[in-house]
Each structure stands twice: as structure tokens, then as C-alpha cells.
Amino acid sequence: MSEGRIKVRIKFSKHGVMRFIGHLDIMRYFQKVFRRAEIDIAYSQGFSPHQIMSFAAPLGVGMESDGEYMDVELCSINSSEDIVNRMNEQMADGMQVLSARVLPDGASNAMASVAAAGYYIRFRDSFVPPQGWRKVIEDFMSQEQILVTKVTKKSEIQMDLKPGIYDFKVSSHDCTDCLYLMVNASSSGNIKPAMVLEEVYKMLDIPFDSFQLLITREDTYLNVGTDEKPEFLPLDLIGEIV
Amino acid sequence: MSELALTDDILMQVEKPARYIGNEINSVVKPSFTVDIRMAMCFPDVYEIGMSHLGIQILYDMFNSWDDVWCERVYSPWPDLDKIMRERQIPLFGLESQEPIKYLDFIGITLQYEMCYTNILQVLDLAGIPFYAKARTEEDPIIMGGGPCAYNPEPIADFFDFFYIGEGETKYREIFDLYKENKEKGGTRIDFLKKICSIQGVYVPQFYDVTYKEDGTIGSMLPNIPEAPVHVTKNMVEDFDRVSYPMKPVVPFIKCTQDRVVLEIQRGCIRGCRFCQAGQLYRPVREKDVDTLKRYAVEMLKNTGHEEISLSSLSSSDYSKLPELIDFLIQSCGEKKVNISLPSLRIDSFSLDVMNKVQDIKKSSLTFAPEAGSQRLRNVINKGLTEENILHGAQMAFEGGWTRVKLYFMLGLPTETSEDIAGIGDLANKIAATFFDVVPKEKRREQIQIVVSTSFFIPKPFTPFQWAPMCSAEQFLDKAYETRKGITSQLNQKRIKYNWHEADVSVLEGVFARGDRRVAKVILSAYQKGCIFDAWSEYYRNDLWMEAFEENQVSIDFYNTRIRSLDEILPWDILDCGVSKEFLKREWENALQEKVSPNCRDKCNGCGAMKYGCGVCVADRSIYNDEETIAKTGEVLA
Numbered sequence: 001m002s003e004g005r006i007k008v009r010i011k012f013s014k015h016g017v018m019r020f021i022g023h024l025d026i027m028r029y030f031q032k033v034f035r036r037a038e039i040d041i042a043y044s045q046g047f048s049p050h051q052i053m054s055f056a057a058p059l060g061v062g063m064e065s066d067g068e069y070m071d072v073e074l075c076s077i078n079s080s081e082d083i084v085n086r087m088n089e090q091m092a093d094g095m096q097v098l099s100a101r102v103l104p105d106g107a108s109n110a111m112a113s114v115a116a117a118g119y120y121i122r123f124r125d126s127f128v129p130p131q132g133w134r135k136v137i138e139d140f141m142s143q144e145q146i147l148v149t150k151v152t153k154k155s156e157i158q159m160d161l162k163p164g165i166y167d168f169k170v171s172s173h174d175c176t177d178c179l180y181l182m183v184n185a186s187s188s189g190n191i192k193p194a195m196v197l198e199e200v201y202k203m204l205d206i207p208f209d210s211f212q213l214l215i216t217r218e219d220t221y222l223n224v225g226t227d228e229k230p231e232f233l234p235l236d237l238i239g240e241i242v
Numbered sequence: 243m244s245e246l247a248l249t250d251d252i253l254m255q256v257e258k259p260a261r262y263i264g265n266e267i268n269s270v271v272k273p274s275f276t277v278d279i280r281m282a283m284c285f286p287d288v289y290e291i292g293m294s295h296l297g298i299q300i301l302y303d304m305f306n307s308w309d310d311v312w313c314e315r316v317y318s319p320w321p322d323l324d325k326i327m328r329e330r331q332i333p334l335f336g337l338e339s340q341e342p343i344k345y346l347d348f349i350g351i352t353l354q355y356e357m358c359y360t361n362i363l364q365v366l367d368l369a370g371i372p373f374y375a376k377a378r379t380e381e382d383p384i385i386m387g388g389g390p391c392a393y394n395p396e397p398i399a400d401f402f403d404f405f406y407i408g409e410g411e412t413k414y415r416e417i418f419d420l421y422k423e424n425k426e427k428g429g430t431r432i433d434f435l436k437k438i439c440s441i442q443g444v445y446v447p448q449f450y451d452v453t454y455k456e457d458g459t460i461g462s463m464l465p466n467i468p469e470a471p472v473h474v475t476k477n478m479v480e481d482f483d484r485v486s487y488p489m490k491p492v493v494p495f496i497k498c499t500q501d502r503v504v505l506e507i508q509r510g511c512i513r514g515c516r517f518c519q520a521g522q523l524y525r526p527v528r529e530k531d532v533d534t535l536k537r538y539a540v541e542m543l544k545n546t547g548h549e550e551i552s553l554s555s556l557s558s559s560d561y562s563k564l565p566e567l568i569d570f571l572i573q574s575c576g577e578k579k580v581n582i583s584l585p586s587l588r589i590d591s592f593s594l595d596v597m598n599k600v601q602d603i604k605k606s607s608l609t610f611a612p613e614a615g616s617q618r619l620r621n622v623i624n625k626g627l628t629e630e631n632i633l634h635g636a637q638m639a640f641e642g643g644w645t646r647v648k649l650y651f652m653l654g655l656p657t658e659t660s661e662d663i664a665g666i667g668d669l670a671n672k673i674a675a676t677f678f679d680v681v682p683k684e685k686r687r688e689q690i691q692i693v694v695s696t697s698f699f700i701p702k703p704f705t706p707f708q709w710a711p712m713c714s715a716e717q718f719l720d721k722a723y724e725t726r727k728g729i730t731s732q733l734n735q736k737r738i739k740y741n742w743h744e745a746d747v748s749v750l751e752g753v754f755a756r757g758d759r760r761v762a763k764v765i766l767s768a769y770q771k772g773c774i775f776d777a778w779s780e781y782y783r784n785d786l787w788m789e790a791f792e793e794n795q796v797s798i799d800f801y802n803t804r805i806r807s808l809d810e811i812l813p814w815d816i817l818d819c820g821v822s823k824e825f826l827k828r829e830w831e832n833a834l835q836e837k838v839s840p841n842c843r844d845k846c847n848g849c850g851a852m853k854y855g856c857g858v859c860v861a862d863r864s865i866y867n868d869e870e871t872i873a874k875t876g877e878v879l880a
Contacts, residue, residue, distance in 0.1 A: 017246060020259040021495045029495060032267070032547030035578070047602040049579045062254050090547075092495075093265055124250075211251040 005042050005073045007103040008083065009110060011236045014065045016094030023058040029092070030070065037086040042073040056110035056220050056235060057117060057185050060192065067118075067219030069235045071103070071110045080241040101239030115223035116166055116232050117185035119193045120178055122214040128177045129204055133170045137179070140200050141168055148195060161199065164191045166230070182232070185220065247335035247342075248323075256323045260496045261289035264315075264337035267493040268545065270302070271338050272312040278422055281305065281348035281383075282314045282336045286361035287777065292317040293492070294500030296554060297352055297389065301410050303488035311418060314338040315492075316349070318361045319368065321775065327368055334368035344370045346383045347421065351402075353391035356754035357747065357777035359398055363769040366401070373766060375403045375448055380431060384421075392445075393476075393523060394703040394814040397754050397761035399447035404435060407443040407817055408477030409509075409524075411485045416441050439469040443477040446470060450816065452759055458800055460758065460811040475818040480856040482509060482528035487538060490545045502550035502583065503542045505535055507567070511556035512842035512858060514849075516624045516833050517613070517652065519702040520556055522821050525849060526857035527842060532563035536570050543580060551575060552583040559588040560843075568596050589635035594642050607646030607693075608639050614655055615665025621836045622657050624829075629669060636673050640680050645688045647673055653721040653742075654699040654713040656833065663721060667728030667738075670694050674734035692738045696725055698748040702755050703814045704821065706829035712752045712802040718745040746784040747776070752802040758813040761801070764790045822850035 014026070021029065031051050034041045043049035056069035077083065083100040091097070129136050140146075146161040164184035171180040183191040194210050201208035222238075225231030246253070246263060253259035274280060283302055285292030292298065298315065305313035314336030319327060327334070333342040343349055349369075351362055363373060366385070372378050375385065387395060388406040395405045406413070417438050424434040438444045449470035453461040465472060479485045487506070494501070510527035511520065539551060551571065555561060571582050582600040587593040589608060597606065610632050614620045620627060636647060651666050670692050677690040698718045701710045713721070722742040729740050753761060768790040775781035791798060806812070808827055815823075825848060832839055839847050842858045852859040 017263040017265050020253055020263050022260075025260065025495045025497075028497070031549065032493060035547035035549070036267075036544065038544075043579050048581065061259070062250065090267075092267055211254060 005075060006077050007071060007073055007107065008077065009069060009071050009101050009103055009236060009239050010083070010087075011098040011100075012068050012070075013096045013098060014059065014068055014094065015096075016064075018092060018094035019062055019064050022061050023055070026059075027053065027055065029095075033087055033090045034072070036090040039083060039086060040074055040076045042075050054109050054111050057114045057190075059217060060215075063119075063215045063217060065217035066098075067217055067234065069110045069220055077102070077242065099236055099241070101236055102242050103239040107238060110235060111187070113222040113235060114185050114187070114220055115230065116182055116221040118167070118180065118182040118218035118221070120171060120180055120216045120218055121193060121197065122178050122216075124212045124214055126177055127212065129206075133177065133179060136200065136204065137168050137170065140203055141165070143203075146196075146199055148199060161191060161196060164189050165196060166232070168196070180218070182221075245340060247332065247340040252323070252326055252330075252332075256326070257320060258289075258496055260494075261317070261320065262323065262337070264340065266495060267547075268490040269315075269338055269492045270306040270312070272306070274312065274339065276309070277312040278310040279348065279418055280312050280314075280346045281350065282316045282343050282346055284316045284349055284351045284365055285354070286318050286351060286358045286365055287775075288320050289317045289494075290496065290498040293494045293498045295352065295354065296500075296504050296506060297354075297410065299488045299491045299504075300486070301350070301414075302492070303490070304411060304486045305414070307486065308415070308418075310422070312338075314343075314346075316343055316365065318364055318775070321781065324364065324368070324774070333370050334365060342369065344381075344383065348386060349383045350386045350388065350406075353387050353389040353395070353398075355777060356391055356751045359754060359765050360769040360773045360776055362398065362401060363766065364774045367769075374400050376400075378403070378431070382431075384431060384434070390519060390523060391754075393519070393817060393819055394755065394757070395445070395447070396759050396813040397757040397765060399759055400762045402447060403431070404438065405445040405447070406477075407445055407474055407819075409479050410477075411479050412477040413441050413443055417444070436467060436469045439467075439471065442475055445474040445817065447759075454760075458797075460813060463811065463813075463816055473816055473818050476523075476820055478820065478854050478856075479509070479528070480854060482857070483531045483534055489538070489541050491542065493546050493548070500552075501548070502552050502581075503539065503546055503548045504552055504554045505539055505542070506530070506554045507535060507558065507561045507564075508555045510857060512560055513557060513626070514624055514829075514839055514841060514847065515613070516622070516706040516829055517655065517699060517702075519705050522704050522826075522849075523819055524556070525820055525842075525851035526854060526859040527560070528857035529561060529563075532567050532570075535567055536574075539571060540574065543575075543578065549579070550581040550583055552585065555586070557588075558584065558586050559590075559593065565592065572596075572599055589639060591638060594638055598642060606644070607648050607691075608636070608644050609648040609650070610635070611650040612669065613650065613652050614658075614662060615651060615667075615669060616662045618836055619655060619658060619662040619665075621838050622833045623652075623655055624833070624839055626838060626841070629672070632669065633672060633676055636676050637680050640677050640690075643687070645677070645686075646691045647693070649673075649692065649694045651694065651696045651725075652699045653696045653725065654718055656699075656707055656710040658721075660724065663724050664728045666694060666696070666725050667730075667732050667735075670729060670738045671732035671734050674732075674737045678734075690734075690737050693741065694725075694729060694738060695741045695743075696722060697743045698745060700748055700752045700755055703812070704819045704826070706826050706833055708756070708812065708826065709806045709808060709810075709830060711805050712749075714799070714803055715745040715749050718748065744779065744782075746787075747779075747782060749798060749802060750776070750787060753798055756813070757801050760796060763794045764796050767794060820849075820851045820854065825849040 042052045052073040054071050059065050080100040084097050087097040148159055150157050150159045167182035169180050171178040181193050193215055198208045219234045221232035222235055223230045224233050283298045285295055302313050305311045316336050336343050371382050384403045386404055387402045392405045420437045435446045449467050451466045452463045455461045508529040510524040512527050515521055575582055612627055613625050674690055701707045701712055726740050729738050768787050771786040773783055773786050
């Protein structure tokens, strides 16, 4: 980071029809938001300067979120509130900026910090298995291994989902068919929530249809503990409101 | 937020769902109960193309500035969604309301190129609106057409309730007021169409009968009701500086062809190239005031957040205050890290200096559009650009560090000979030789690269070449092979790459450009056979089109290769585009005699557009700097 610049972590939510706007287009969208909001964002050098901006964890098309993050570098700042207000005046319906925190010097960037993400999962046609979700999740998590085949462009790899599932429960947040799932979201071990649900459906021996899932990311987390004993905190727990 | 017309499972399986959800910044949603007229503007191609079109942004903004009107947008669903909508019988919807467009009062379809004609039928079909205007009922929207192809609307005349001839900013208020009045009085759609015949520029095809002679040419084309005028005159904006312009254009979420602020600096062109339709249709040339443009640039960048701004006109170098405008943009955009893109600049020391400031020489290339390979043929087409101009421009550019050159030509121009075609390779070779002459070996950062592209000449209505026979596909391809041979025989042939256009599509475009009402049934049967997105080579089906011509017994040669006599009644003769037929005939004669005509600023050629009493026709010619005469050097596209 160049001298005199202020690194700011911005938290935002994404709902409604905006769930169909993909990650790259959301980046382009925010570039234009910063220009419209006349925020003093820093630019890279060179013939085609671009805004210095990095996103935490890309959100899949079709998902909503209450906990998206991006880090930007600013040349000057009035206050956190001013940033939030100015950006929200420029938002498309469905997008909202929730907070803007100045990061301490040397804080690692949003993308490198991401360790986990929490998701609420609902079912389009309100689905509860006969034995109830509590029992199903208990059975599912009592398996020693949850092996899946991850198909990438280059190869197929066997992967055990279980160590990457940090929390899986019926959510008290909502009704009986809303689940809460917290999984690894780091660049090396990212787990998509639909992958877990697909395995659950397999165990129940019912056909899986990903269109049935309504997924909202609850928040994105960093790990302040160790790999063996993780301790997760939301990405906006560092930095301060100015 | 409104419900979407498409369910999640559909949106998740089609390519780019953002094409169909609306909600873009600066899109307009009004409570429908507050308006009297609901309409949609349609660009019959995919979203990314349609969203890049300035004309719709101008009209969308103007319509929505009126309290009693809500204008939405609609584009052609891409074939993946098209298929699903047919299977599940989902009616085509407006992006803003997500409601079926069938229930709107008006649908305005812009006609920018002939190859979108089957997509018009796709839009009507998916919307559930009858193809033929005569089959529509009081429940159906009024289908209006406008844009350059409306200057010969005959091949699609049967599908439209009316065409609006000319620039859209002028007469829609009157049309809508008559619509409201007619509705209040309980009038029918025919009553309404009769009423608007009194408005300048309104052409209602069903109020005209066409008869044909034995040889197939038109015998007569006359109004069949007293209200319809014998001639329909184009509309034109007289005060171009003060006409409405969208300060808040809609900003798409996905990357579109035109993803930038577009500043229209002038309309029309002084040059009078004889193949060019736009150069005739938008006469006389009119400029916006440079202070107006500066204000627009700042405001539009602020309202959109775009990172690029581009100047739009048929020939930007002819804008009288260009240096002042560009200086302002370089200064104010530089501060905001906004890129400037400069299309269609003539190459001279000024433009090279400007390009040097606004773009990376390493990544950009110079573009010349000589259009024809020899000076003789360039005189025929009235392209005032000499070989000396081009070589001089190239030399300056090579000295400035450029190494990439693009050259555009047309094949099949009237009077073209093998010598003219050979001139293409010769010119490309001379440009390469110029590079080797002016750039010493040790300073050659990169090898010279020349790309020659040719398109096939298609005669267009309201140009001096409207009577010219067009080549057949075989002739076109022979000319392309000849061009290639001419290039590969050059000394520097390894530095020259050659691209040419598809011939089949050009042939079809020729039929639609100069066709009459009998072509409509061919378009409908091609559509019914599955032709859509004909402008996209991956979807173009020449075999189906040829079947459609054959089955309907419509001859391609009749429209394309036949020699028309000067006294033949042309399908577009009932329209008056501002320039007179006498002028076009004079220019056609000049072309055949290889005589060049001066541009509008140097001398009036008496085309007829002076009757509009504005623009260059009434301007004091001395305000334009005298560099004019020496600067006819070429064009560059940024």
C-alpha cells in the first residue's frame, strides 16, 4: 500500500434480483458506484488505471448474502458513515452497504483472510424429511468421512467434506426447514453449500435438485485460532469505524 | 421489488440472466396507475447490442420525462431463452415491469440493420401479437418502426402499424396526444392511425395500395384513404443544441458493446460519400455547442460512473470545435481517470498528437478507410482521400511509434475493374514500404502489421447509388479471391493480412435494402423455418433463406443484380428524406463521369436539405478553419 492511503473494508448485502449478477459484474458495478458517489478511491498507475479493490469470497450466481466484503484503498476519508451514506445513495435495488471500517496497517487483505462462510438454506417448496432435519443432520454428521468427487477443468479429485463442515444445524433463526451451515470458504478448501446438501439428499436417497435450494450467505469469517482449534470471527471484526 | 417474469430455475440455466432482470441504474419504474400511455422501446437483437444503442437511450429518456408516459425496454431473448419461452409459453415481457408487452399501448421497434428482420417477428411472436398489422385487434399494441431501415420499410411494411420517418425527438408528443384523445372518444386503432396521418413523418403502410407492372416493377403506390399524404416527409431536429439528451443513461450490469458515456457531438455529415446512406439521411449536418458538450460530459460521467467517454458522430474531425472539446476532456477526464475513446478521426498531426495523449500506442492501431483501391474509383464514390494523404498520414504515424494499420475497402462498387482491385494490394504494399523507409531497422520496436478488410458493396435507398446493380454472391467471392491474389503477389505480402466478409448475408441485405412489399412473405417463411439472429454468423442459415425465396417465388436477382432505369418507381419513392431525387440523379451522373463533388462546407450542392433551414445550410462558412482543405487525409478509429 502506498503511503498516505487508507485501507477500508466495506461490508455489503446482496438480495433480490441482484442475486443473478455474477461476481465480475458486481466488481464492475462497484467501480461505477465509487465514481458516482465521488469517493476518493486510489487508482493503480499506468495507462489504464484501475481502482484498487479486492473482494473477499466470490458469491455464486443465484445466492443472496448479508455478509459480503471488499477492501479498497482510499486517498482520503471523511467518516465511515459518510462512505456508507454516499454509497447507499448510489445503490441498485437489492444492494446495501452495511459498514465501512478502516483497517490497521499490515492487516491482510479480505481475500487472503477468508476462512469460512455461514449460510442459511431454505427450500423452495418447503421441504422437511419425515424423520425431521435434526435427526437427518445428526446422522449425516456422524459419518466418519463424507467423500465427494470434485470435478475441475483439469482433473477429478476425491475430497472429504467432513473436516470442512464447521457447523450444521436447524436454524433457530427461522422456521423448521431453515438450516444453518458453516463451511470452509478459504481459497484452498472452499466448499459450496449445495455440495453438502447433495450428499444429504444422497443419504436420504431422494433426487437432488439444486434449484430447490434458496441460499443466503449469513457472513464471511476469518480464523483467529489455529487450524486445529479454529476460532471464527466475522471479517468486519477487525478495523474501526472512523 | 417486482416479481421477475422468469423463475429462478430458468434464469439459472440461461446464459447471462442479467439480460432479463432489469433493475439497472437509471432505469425507470413508474407506478402504472399514474400514466396514460405504457410503451416499450425494442431493439430486436440481444441485450448487449441493444443496450449499446444511443437512439433508444435518447428516446427512453425523452418518453419517461413525460409524466403521462412510462417507457420500458425489450430486447430479443437469446436462442437459449427463446426455446424455453416457447416450450413453457411464457409471454415476452418488458424489463422494467416484468409484465407482458402484449398489454402495452405502443411498442417502438428500432430498425438499425436489415439482418434483424426475423427478430422483429420473434419479438411479436413471443409477445403473442399477430404478425400482420391488419390482423391486430383493439387489444393489441400499436407497433411502430423507426431508424435508418425505415427509409425503405416496404419489405416489413405489412408487420407495422406505422413508421416514424426521421429523427425521433420531434413528433412523438403530438402522436401520443392524438392517441389519448382518440382513446377518450372511444375511437378504434384505425381511427387513430387515420388521425396521425396528418403528422409529418408518419407513414401508415396499410393506407397505401401498390400495383405492379408486368415486368415486376412498381406501377403505382397511392393512398387509399383521403387522410394519407401522397408523400411522407422526414422529421428533423432543427435546434440540435437544445434538443433533449439523456443525462442519466441506463447503466447495464453486464458488459455491453458500448460500455461508456456517448457524447453525440454532431448529427449528419458534410462529406457526401456516394455509397453512404447515413450521409444523405441526416442532412444537413448540425453541431452541438461545445459548452453544452462540456456540461453533458461532466454530468453524464457523474450520473453513470462510466470509466470511459466516447465521441459520436459520422465524422468527428469535421466538428468545428474539436480541439477545444478534446483539450477539455483530456484535462477533466484525466483527473477522474476516465478513458477517452476517439472514433473516426482523420489522421493528421492534430489527431496523432491527441491519440498519443489518450491511448497506449503499443495497443492501438491506425485505421484508414479508403473504401476503394484506386483514385479513379475513389472519385466515383466521392471519397475525398488520396493515396498521398494516406501515405503521408501513415508516415507521420510510423514516426510517432505506431506499427499497426487497418485498411477498409468495399468490393463491388459501381464501375469497379480489376485495376481497382489490384490497387488494394498495391496500396497496402506501399504502406508497408513506407514503414521500412521511415523507421530505421534499429528503431523497429515491432514489425509492421497491416490488416486489409473488405466488405461487399450494397446499394442503399436515398443514395446516388440506389439505381446501381449489385453483384451476385459468386461475383463477390471472385472479387475477394482477386483481392487476395493481388495482396499475395506483393513484395511485403507477409506483413499484410486479409479478411473478407460473408457474401451470402450481403446478398440478403441487398434484397431487404431495396426490396418491396412482396419480400415480406419470404421473411415470414424464413422465420417460420427457424431463422432468427441472422446477423450472428453462428445462427445464420442460408439454406433456409434460399428455400424461403424459392417457395415464395421471389427472385433475388430482380432486387439485386437488375439494372434499374432512372424513371422506375422505387419502393421508397413515397418517402421524402430531405434530399431530392434530382440531386441523387445528378450525383449518380457525376459518379459515372468520375467527378468529385465538394463537401457541404466548401460549396452547397443543392441537395434539397436547405429547406430545413438549419445546420451547415445556414451557417457562415467562414467559421470553419481553413485547415479543412488540407486535412482530407484519412480516418482513424481508436
